[in-house]
Amino acid sequence: MSTPSLLILPGDGIGPEVMAEVVKIIDWYGEKRDLKFDVTMDLVGGAAYDKHGVPLADETMAKAQEVDAVLLGAVGGPKYDVLDFSVKPERGLLRLRKEMDLFANLRPAQCFDALADFSSLKKDVVAGLDIMIVRELTSGIYFGEPRGIITEGNERVGINTQRYTESEIRRVAIAAFELAMKRGKKLCSMEKANVMESGILWREVVEEVAKDYPEVAVSHMYADNGAMQLVRAPKQFDVIVTDNLFGDILSDCAAMLTGSLGMLPSASLGAPMENGRPKAMYEPVHGSAPDIAGQGKANPIACILSFAMALRYSFDQGDEATRLETAIEKVLADGVRTGDLLADEGVTPVSTSGMGDAIIAAL
Amino acid sequence: MSTPSLLILPGDGIGPEVMAEVVKIIDWYGEKRDLKFDVTMDLVGGAAYDKHGVPLADETMAKAQEVDAVLLGAVGGPKYDVLDFSVKPERGLLRLRKEMDLFANLRPAQCFDALADFSSLKKDVVAGLDIMIVRELTSGIYFGEPRGIITEGNERVGINTQRYTESEIRRVAIAAFELAMKRGKKLCSMEKANVMESGILWREVVEEVAKDYPEVAVSHMYADNGAMQLVRAPKQFDVIVTDNLFGDILSDCAAMLTGSLGMLPSASLGAPMENGRPKAMYEPVHGSAPDIAGQGKANPIACILSFAMALRYSFDQGDEATRLETAIEKVLADGVRTGDLLADEGVTPVSTSGMGDAIIAAL
Ligand SMILES: CC(C)[C@H](C(=O)O)[C@@H](O)C(=O)O
Numbered sequence: 001m002s003t004p005s006l007l008i009l010p011g012d013g014i015g016p017e018v019m020a021e022v023v024k025i026i027d028w029y030g031e032k033r034d035l036k037f038d039v040t041m042d043l044v045g046g047a048a049y050d051k052h053g054v055p056l057a058d059e060t061m062a063k064a065q066e067v068d069a070v071l072l073g074a075v076g077g078p079k080y081d082v083l084d085f086s087v088k089p090e091r092g093l094l095r096l097r098k099e100m101d102l103f104a105n106l107r108p109a110q111c112f113d114a115l116a117d118f119s120s121l122k123k124d125v126v127a128g129l130d131i132m133i134v135r136e137l138t139s140g141i142y143f144g145e146p147r148g149i150i151t152e153g154n155e156r157v158g159i160n161t162q163r164y165t166e167s168e169i170r171r172v173a174i175a176a177f178e179l180a181m182k183r184g185k186k187l188c189s190m191e192k193a194n195v196m197e198s199g200i201l202w203r204e205v206v207e208e209v210a211k212d213y214p215e216v217a218v219s220h221m222y223a224d225n226g227a228m229q230l231v232r233a234p235k236q237f238d239v240i241v242t243d244n245l246f247g248d249i250l251s252d253c254a255a256m257l258t259g260s261l262g263m264l265p266s267a268s269l270g271a272p273m274e275n276g277r278p279k280a281m282y283e284p285v286h287g288s289a290p291d292i293a294g295q296g297k298a299n300p301i302a303c304i305l306s307f308a309m310a311l312r313y314s315f316d317q318g319d320e321a322t323r324l325e326t327a328i329e330k331v332l333a334d335g336v337r338t339g340d341l342l343a344d345e346g347v348t349p350v351s352t353s354g355m356g357d358a359i360i361a362a363l
Numbered sequence: 364m365s366t367p368s369l370l371i372l373p374g375d376g377i378g379p380e381v382m383a384e385v386v387k388i389i390d391w392y393g394e395k396r397d398l399k400f401d402v403t404m405d406l407v408g409g410a411a412y413d414k415h416g417v418p419l420a421d422e423t424m425a426k427a428q429e430v431d432a433v434l435l436g437a438v439g440g441p442k443y444d445v446l447d448f449s450v451k452p453e454r455g456l457l458r459l460r461k462e463m464d465l466f467a468n469l470r471p472a473q474c475f476d477a478l479a480d481f482s483s484l485k486k487d488v489v490a491g492l493d494i495m496i497v498r499e500l501t502s503g504i505y506f507g508e509p510r511g512i513i514t515e516g517n518e519r520v521g522i523n524t525q526r527y528t529e530s531e532i533r534r535v536a537i538a539a540f541e542l543a544m545k546r547g548k549k550l551c552s553m554e555k556a557n558v559m560e561s562g563i564l565w566r567e568v569v570e571e572v573a574k575d576y577p578e579v580a581v582s583h584m585y586a587d588n589g590a591m592q593l594v595r596a597p598k599q600f601d602v603i604v605t606d607n608l609f610g611d612i613l614s615d616c617a618a619m620l621t622g623s624l625g626m627l628p629s630a631s632l633g634a635p636m637e638n639g640r641p642k643a644m645y646e647p648v649h650g651s652a653p654d655i656a657g658q659g660k661a662n663p664i665a666c667i668l669s670f671a672m673a674l675r676y677s678f679d680q681g682d683e684a685t686r687l688e689t690a691i692e693k694v695l696a697d698g699v700r701t702g703d704l705l706a707d708e709g710v711t712p713v714s715t716s717g718m719g720d721a722i723i724a725a726l
């Protein structure tokens with residue numbers, strides 16, 4: 001089998017500094033475990049706009065289609081707020097998702113024991129929390145047409161369209177059921193079927209797919225109640241499946257429950273390629289955090305755990321993924337902390353690269 | 364001035380039993396404070412469907428347009444899940460909102476001192492919390508056309524449309540700024556302008572309206588970050604203004620933060636009528652809770668506080684509203700609790716009507 005290929009897009013803000021630590025880890029795997037990757041680095045978001053005038057160059061897009069997996073840091077920053085909608089940093093990210101057809105966005109919300117105190121929620125509500133949110137990522141109101149700002153009479157009207165086909169719903173539902181089978185066999189689907197017809201279709205298709213997974217306990221919840229239940233008693237959930245927009249909001253809400261935002265990775269998966277691997281992009285859940293960028297303060301763990309997800313989902317290296325995750329747990333248990341996690345006594349504060357080094361030492 | 368008129372729609376589930384306590388309070392005001400209301404009772408939701416085959420009869424709709432204010436309990440229940448979309452209990456509620464043009468939905472998220480321990484959040488994160496969410500209620504994806512489930516090729520497609528005109532955004536923004544002026548002079552507007560053109564227009568119009576309120580500190584946040592920030596540090600907010608769908612989710616999230624879901628009222632306001640009063644409907648934030656309906660367990664306070672909001676916003680009786688709110692605080696401070704709030708030691712458990720009686724005694 002040829003050397004697996006990776007396209008690394010560090011992006012903006014803290015993206016480059018957290019990704020630098022991932023690169024160290026990748027190098028370690030090449031040297032110590034003979035697990036080599038063919039790595040290409042390129043630009044996305046504001047960084048790409050600065051060089052090319054667009055947030056993702058066509059050559060970068062083409063490269064993303066070719067490689068076995070993409071690792072992305074983060075995009076966006078206040079400097080780019082003034083840009084036209086069509087060239088904002090986010091458009092680069094959305095183009096990758098859409099053109100690679102990465103329909104299933106896996107967002108684990110996990111509360112790390114050593115960090116449960118950082119949650120704004122009571123410890124018993126979140127300790128041991130381990131949810132997987134599966135968010136549809138290539139359709140819905142993010143991409144539906146018609147869209148835009150038009151003029152009607154003497155005023156402007158802003159329009160976006162939520163649009164879901166049965167097959168779009170079915171494929172992400174299947175991905176969620178497959179995950180549920182490997183986890184706690186419990187799936188909750190969230191929509192607003194009481195208000196939106198697209199939610200009615202969503203619920204119907206999830207019910208249809210459920211017939212093929214009789215072992216999975218399925219429930220349905222309105223998304224507003226879902227937000228409430230996530231805050232009230234998040235441990236009632238195992239796998240949650242929901243659409244693009246609800247997934248955006250609910251997964252951020254769930255991520256914040258854990259108190260470990262700097263710790264949470266994500267995987268965006270598409271259909272299998274010729275080599276059997278799914279099209280895939282991996283990125284931390286946190287944003288580009290422009291306020292602390294370039295200061296060595298950022299926590300690289302979310303980005304490193306995103307690479308662990310790549311080992312597991314793209315490269316069939318579940319054992320190596322577990323090795324990396326275990327190393328991270330050890331480092332945290334030893335009290336090594338970046339600035340986002342410093343409230344405890346008796347911890348050792350480290351910089352972004354200090355954290356990367358500590359993880360490599362633990363490997 | 365003629366006797367002010369009220370249309371009371373108890374609805375489904377716990378609606379009738381919590382509304383019965385409001386009726387007691389209304390009677391008390393008539394007898395003891397000579398504040399009389401001309402009250403009509405009618406049906407909405409499943410209760411209306413059972414009698415009329417529709418979740419809101421035309422005569423009820425006509426009556427709602429005539430009265431000075433509507434009080435609504437709650438709608439919905441499992442019995443009605445099988446009904447066609449067009450006659451589901453929720454359609455009755457949505458028809459009232461739309462035809463009365465109640466564009467500004469005021470949802471206070473307030474943490475009551477005596478109840479801060481009920482929150483799943485740490486006490487210091489929520490104690491003293493007092494946010495007002497202003498949700499646009501008559502437009503957006505709830506009502507936009509085209510909508511429905513169509514067939515394209517050999518599959519079905521679910522479609523909903525988000526649609527906001529400048530004037531729809533402007534009027535709810537003005538309502539929010541006016542409230543901010545009476546409160547902490549801080550307003551945060553939430554949308555997804557990084558992804559949706561309707562969000563771009565939303566942000567632009569809010570910025571325009573802001574020029575007329577130079578004293579109000581305005582900020583803008585993406586709705587996903589808004590959900591995060593509500594969980595992380597809700598006290599950073601004073602007034603939040605957002606669209607119909609984001610408002611649905613974010614206000615439920617905010618309500619749950621307080622731990623006092625059975626305590627939260629809401630007001631839905633429209634344009635002024637000929638008599639100067641705004642078109643108005645008042646309802647508790649909680650739902651119909653079919654699991655405890657008819658057992659005398661429900662907490663009537665949210666519904667009673669909704670009547671207090673009616674006193675304030677519809678009937679210019681701010682002092683009487685404060686009297687009622689103070690009575691409720693006293694009862695809670697005395698340790699009187701319905702079943703939803705029983706974890707503390709040294710409290711006196713009461714039924715729904717026991718709570719109503721205690722509040723009247725405190726008045
Ligand atoms: C950056 C933005 C376009 C993106 C989204 O809305 O999907 C982000 O919030 C996310 O969740 O990945």
Ligand SMILES: CC(C)[C@H](C(=O)O)[C@@H](O)C(=O)O
Nearest residue numbers: 194195224439453456457611
């Ligand atoms: C019952 C339902 C239609 C309603 C809504 O979605 O607006 C409810 O959730 C609310 O927030 O008042």
